[in-house]
Amino acid sequence: MNYRHSYHAGNHADVLKHALLRRLLELMQRKDTPLCYLDSHAGTAFYDLQGETAGKTGEYQDGIGRLWQRDDLPLWLNDFRAAVAGHNTADELRYYPGSPQLIADLLRPQDRMILSELHPVDAETLKQYFADQEQVAVHQRDGYQLPKAFLPVAEKRALWLLDPPFEQPDELQRCISALQIAIQRMRQTIIALWYPIKDQRLLRDFYQQIADAGLPKALRVELNIRPADNQMGLNGSGLILVNPPWPIWEELEQVLPWLARTLAQSGEGSYRLDWLAGEP
Numbered sequence: 001m002n003y004r005h006s007y008h009a010g011n012h013a014d015v016l017k018h019a020l021l022r023r024l025l026e027l028m029q030r031k032d033t034p035l036c037y038l039d040s041h042a043g044t045a046f047y048d049l050q051g052e053t054a055g056k057t058g059e060y061q062d063g064i065g066r067l068w069q070r071d072d073l074p075l076w077l078n079d080f081r082a083a084v085a086g087h088n089t090a091d092e093l094r095y096y097p098g099s100p101q102l103i104a105d106l107l108r109p110q111d112r113m114i115l116s117e118l119h120p121v122d123a124e125t126l127k128q129y130f131a132d133q134e135q136v137a138v139h140q141r142d143g144y145q146l147p148k149a150f151l152p153v154a155e156k157r158a159l160w161l162l163d164p165p166f167e168q169p170d171e172l173q174r175c176i177s178a179l180q181i182a183i184q185r186m187r188q189t190i191i192a193l194w195y196p197i198k199d200q201r202l203l204r205d206f207y208q209q210i211a212d213a214g215l216p217k218a219l220r221v222e223l224n225i226r227p228a229d230n231q232m233g234l235n236g237s238g239l240i241l242v243n244p245p246w247p248i249w250e251e252l253e254q255v256l257p258w259l260a261r262t263l264a265q266s267g268e269g270s271y272r273l274d275w276l277a278g279e280p
């Protein structure tokens with residue numbers, strides 16, 4: 001396990017993933033009934049952008065850094081930036097919360113959060129970080145096993161972030177199997193599966209497998225900050241949203257063009273928003 005999220009915290013992919021994740025939870029919280037948030041590859045909850053790792057790559061500067069001083073953020077991008085600002089002092093961008101903290105900020109007394117992280121150091125950091133929060137359970141275990149271990153949840157309402165590092169060649173395949181198990185065990189689970197946009201050939205197979213996986217609804221949300229055939233690495237990122245709540249599609253139609261313009265790193269940015277399964 002070589003991947004450490006601290007090198008990438010706050011980059012363009014985190015901006016898309018985290019802003020959207022918070023919005024999904026907020027839409028679920030329009031109902032007062034309890035819900036359970038699951039984060040199978042949780043990382044740690046908090047990153048120092050001036051620290052040894054994030055400071056070395058500086059990736060956050062072309063991510064959250066580009067939103068920091070803008071006064072024209074559409075819709076919930078503004079709330080997302082305010083959430084990050086809430087963990088910083090004054091105007092300085094120094095700290096960046098990971099997905100567990102960004103969601104912990106939104107939990108109501110009736111909600112619950114289950115985190116898993118396999119890396120022993122990060123798992124221990126997470127355990128200590130949330131030690132005094134009864135609503136939060138932290139497990140050091142394989143995140144792909146989360147659906148089998150915890151679904152269906154007693155609340156009958158769940159949001160699952162599936163956010164692996166994609167270090168192993170079989171991880172896209174493992175994601176699809178895990179999605180299928182989750183939907184078999186609790187059909188109404190709302191799932192956000194994050195994936196990197198690098199290898200177009202692998203992605204074509206992946207899209208087809210998502211379309212064929214028997215999911216009730218699957219929305220593809222993608223943001224490219226460089227042309228897709230650029231050889232420079234992470235050209236963009238995407239999320240497959242299973243069972244996305246209304247009106248996320250309409251909101252993304254406003255948010256994605258703005259992000260594509262604002263986060264583009266060479267040439268023009270671009271985005272994609274379409275249904276791979278269960279088009280309404």
Ligand SMILES: C[S@@+](CC[C@H](N)C(=O)[O-])C[C@H]1O[C@@H](n2cnc3c(N)ncnc32)[C@H](O)[C@@H]1O
Binds near residue numbers: 005040044098122
């Ligand atoms: C992309 S990072 C997570 C970032 C975090 N979800 C966020 O948005 O702030 C992926 C994490 O998965 C962990 N990991 C790798 N393989 C895992 C596995 N099989 N089960 C659980 N965690 C794993 C890595 O140690 C890493 O911290």
